[in-house]
Every structure is written in C-alpha cells, then in structure tokens.
Amino acid sequence: xxxxxxxxxxxxxxxxxxxxxxxxxxxxxxxxxxxxxxxxxxxxxxxxxxxxxxxxxxxxxxxxxxxxxxxxxxxxxxxxxxxxxxxxxxxxxxxxxxxxxxxxxxxxxxxxxxxxxxxxxxxxxxxxxxxxxxxxxxxxxxxxxxxxxxxxxxxxxxxxxxxxxxxxxxxxxxxx
Amino acid sequence: xxxxxxxxxxxxxxxxxxxxxxxxxxxxxxxxxxxxxxxxxxxxxxxxxxxxxxxxxxxxxxxxxxxxxxxxxxxxxxxxxxxxxxxxxxxxxxxxxxxxxxxxxxxxxxxxxxxxxxx
Numbered sequence: 001x002x003x004x005x006x007x008x009x010x011x012x013x014x015x016x017x018x019x020x021x022x023x024x025x026x027x028x029x030x031x032x033x034x035x036x037x038x039x040x041x042x043x044x045x046x047x048x049x050x051x052x053x054x055x056x057x058x059x060x061x062x063x064x065x066x067x068x069x070x071x072x073x074x075x076x077x078x079x080x081x082x083x084x085x086x087x088x089x090x091x092x093x094x095x096x097x098x099x100x101x102x103x104x105x106x107x108x109x110x111x112x113x114x115x116x117x118x119x120x121x122x123x124x125x126x127x128x129x130x131x132x133x134x135x136x137x138x139x140x141x142x143x144x145x146x147x148x149x150x151x152x153x154x155x156x157x158x159x160x161x162x163x164x165x166x167x168x169x170x171x172x173x174x175x176x
Numbered sequence: 177x178x179x180x181x182x183x184x185x186x187x188x189x190x191x192x193x194x195x196x197x198x199x200x201x202x203x204x205x206x207x208x209x210x211x212x213x214x215x216x217x218x219x220x221x222x223x224x225x226x227x228x229x230x231x232x233x234x235x236x237x238x239x240x241x242x243x244x245x246x247x248x249x250x251x252x253x254x255x256x257x258x259x260x261x262x263x264x265x266x267x268x269x270x271x272x273x274x275x276x277x278x279x280x281x282x283x284x285x286x287x288x289x290x291x292x293x294x295x
Contacts, residue, residue, distance in 0.1 A: 031259040038254050128230025135255035137213045137227050
C-alpha cells in the first residue's frame, strides 16, 4: 500500500516537473530593451559637434511634435548604409538629432560632407554616457521621442531599412 | 617643520587615495551584478567592450552624484529592463525560482528529523 503511494507521489512530482519544463520551452527569450518606453532625462548637457558649444539637450527637442534621435559614428559601417534613409527623412522636414558616438570630430565631419548631413543638430558623446541615458547598447540606434512627455515612442536597434523608414513616417504622422 | 609638512601632505594624499579606492570598489561591486548586454555570459565588470566601459563610467558618475546602489539599479532597469541585473526580482514570474530552494530546504530538514527520530 505505502509502496503504491510512494510510486504515485514520485509519478506526480515527475509529471509536475515535466509540465513546468514543457511550459518553459514556449517562454520567449527576447531580453532586448527595444520595446521599453522609458523617459529621457532632458536635463543633461552635451557638446555640439560643429560649434563646440555646450548646451542642454532639452533645447534640441520640439515641445509639440516628436523628434528622431539617431546614434551614429563615422567608423560604423551599418551607419553608412542607413544614412540614405535618414536623408530621406530629412526631406520630410523632421527634426533629427544626431548623437556622434565615440568618434573623432574630424572623421565625423568628413563623413557628413561625403554623405550629406540629415541632422538638425549633432551632439558629441565621447565617453558613451549620453547614449546610455537613451538606453542604447551600441551604434546605430534610432529613437522616436515625444517632445511633450520626453518618452521613447519607438526604438530601433540596428540600421534603418526601407520598411523601418515607412514605419517611422507613419508613426510621426500619428503622433503630431 | 618640513617633516611636519611632509607628514601632513602624506596623510592628505593617503586619505585621498583611500577615498578613490572606496569608490572604485563600489563601482566594481555594482558592475559585477550588471549583465553586459552585448557580450552575453560576461558581466559589465569583466567586459572591455564599448558598452561596458561606458557603463562603468555611468555607474561611477552616479556614485559621485551620491546615488545609492539600489537607485543605480533602478535607473538602469528603467532603461534596459530587469535583464540588466543578474539578481532576479521577486515577482509573479520568479516566485517559483525563489521559493523552490526554501521548500526543498524545509522538506529535506523534515526528512532528516524523521529519520533521526525513527532511529
């Protein structure tokens, strides 16, 4: 009798463990922060690329409409690829703020004179700390940020593509 | 007189040094509990990647600002999600993870007590 109970107990435990593990198989393992909508601290200061002037980043954002923030570097090959899409966004008269990530000013300026400058303003991020304020993990990354609430509306990790460009255009129209 | 000045200078610099050391150990302690998001399997403390070096600097700046350890974790969790810290939070998804060792411990204890008392 007690042998049977022991056997049933063991079987039941095994079944429970099996079900837990089976359920675990279907849990998504997406740990990227791409969907996180955190707030940006607008009180940080940064140096402009072209004038060396130190400004408060809140001055760069339009309070009434969303802005696009793009983290880039001249040494980053995918940034070169996505640049054409940023140029297309600029044609739509959108406020694009560039964050030049761990780059030499000379190389950054050469990059822009070669491929065009889509940015309304560029700030430098020599030590990478400003990019962390935006929750970035590397270059390139693109953010749509609401000027009203300082919140990230949408985040793209990695280079832009024509599909992402279309999505950005739609999002900007919705959020005006 | 010059000996006294030397002594004062020595004391001043040694205190300064120990203060800097204290901050560095705190940075190490915090970054050991942060996951390097672009080099999985490594902590921010272990990694030399661009992301990790910037992160170490951010942690150091936050300590200089007078932020507490928990405040720094909360700040980073807000930006990168809970995945950035190694120690999982106690919530609905992780309750089993936290409770199972405790349950095993209690059951194991009960088993041992029963065995001993039977003898």
